[in-house]
Amino acid sequence: MTLLNQVFDIYIDLNITLALTAVVWLTVKLSMARFGRRLAFTVQLGLLNGLFAVIILSPAVVAVYQHLLVVEMVPAALSINLADYAVSQYLRGGIALPAEDFQALLGLRSRFTESILTMTPGLGLGIALFLIAGFIGFGTRLVINFVRLNRMLSTCHDWRRNGRVQLLLSDRAIVPFSARGLIRHYVVVPSELLAKPDDLKLVLKHEFQHLRQGDVAWEIGLELLRPFFFWNPFFYVWKSEVERLRELACDQKVAEHSQVDLKAYCMCLLRAAQAGLRKRQAQTARDRVGNVASVALLEVQDRLLRRSPAQKLRRRVEALLETNRLRPHWGLACLAVLPMIAVILLISMSIQKPADWSQDRLMLSAIVNLERLETINSFGQRPLR
Incomplete structure (x- = not known):
């Protein structure tokens, strides 16, 4: 003990x-x-x-x-x-x-800890069962999302390869996203973007920046820790802050490139959001992929107790126009x-x-x-x- x-x-x-x-x-x-x-x-x-x-x-x-x-x-x-x-x-x-x-x-903390570990009838047993059930539930969800993501990647069409980075085309992906395995990195692009070369170029810049920043690895780490911290509201506050800064930082780095037109980049985000919403409405629940081990161009799914995708998109566009940031x-x-x-x-x-x-x-x-x-x-x- x-x-x-x-x-x-x-x-x-x-x-x-x-x-x-x-x-x-x-x-x-x-x-x-x-x-x-x-x-x-x-x-x-x-x-x-x-x-x-x-x-x-x-x-x-x-x-x-x-x-x-x-x-x-x-x-x-x-x-x-x-x-x-x-x-x-x-x-x-x-x-x-x-x-x-x-x-x-x-001695309150010691007694509280002992009651949980020994599953003392009452409060200790209740908390112990809550922690065990939460860990099993969120752990199972984590495994299911990994399986769904792997299934999604297996249905994609191989497009190009460059070292450890593999570009994939998908007929089911709602929006472009990045993912990784133990060795390879993946960038999944909806097939219809091939007909929009300007948007495709901006999307690839965005996803490659995610890979350079190591955002997918950090997302994997946070998701692996979720079953342990599922009951702590500050974990979700921290994760939400990371997700917000991750997209804003990526947008900022892409917009700093001399060959990227700021207006064109903002319009690309808007068009991707519109296409993603239409696709989300058309697809069934089984076709949706969790965000585990992946970082999407933008979020088009509503999440409980978080800002709506529309608010996040508006914040990203506004942030691109801000110039009073210290570097x-x-x-x-x-x-x-x-x-x-x-x-x-x-x-x-x-x-x-x-x-x-x-x-x-x-x-x-x-x-x-x-x-x-x-x-x-x-x-x-x-x-x-």
Whole structure:
């Protein structure tokens, strides 16, 4: 059970870290927008992906740091833990609570975790079954979408190949999209685009830019993590932000090309949206392909609790016309993001479960025992007349 407890603690810590980091990111973004300072979409996307990688790797960093504390390569004074800080403040009189109540509050997470892992009847059993059912459900959906995508790729017509990139023509694809396997990258183009060479050229530029940015690989990673974070609303906030910046960054890079006419590119997006909507209405549900492992030119399917495709398309066209975006040097951008990385690691280290037996906790335990002893002794005293 010890290993299971450790794994579940890491899982909870990752969810908390993701939630707090999402709040920090949105706060910084809104603050910059308020002061009229907006980074280029490509820079924002790179920073967002980098921060997510830091979140996923944070448990390993924390484990290394705690090991350095144990072997005393890092001074004990540099230990960062909210629970230990709370105990220290309590012993200094900064928290006005009975010692037994304060100790019970500190052990709330441990008791909650234990009730879930042991499936204690009641709340613990309910949460455990919810997590298991969600993981199985979203995991099954993930497999089904991969199978559907593979089936879609198998029905496409081979058009051209260039190294590991394979161009495919499809009679069923609603809109152009990019996908990848273990080795090959795929760009799927609706067959009717062959009759529109100007639009086809812009579409290929867009999809090749997705491949250069590694957007498909990031999409695969996020979808593989969905069964684990399905219950966390901040995961969907983060994923929605990545999807938004991914398309805006791709549009921005394509529009920066000297040979691309901005008006023609916007009209290409509009025509693709119209064609996609017509095709979606004509096709049955079994012909639709999930977005797993693929990145489409644009979205033409409504999604619950997200902005409509029309709103997203309008936002993309408006963003193409904006010129007040800062394009800082990547060195400066990395330097600016260092505080956010520090915040992520600080959050990860501070929410860790503390050591069971520290000097402060022994003192707290002694205070609790003294209060209990005083309560027991008070029962044997005669009431004052």
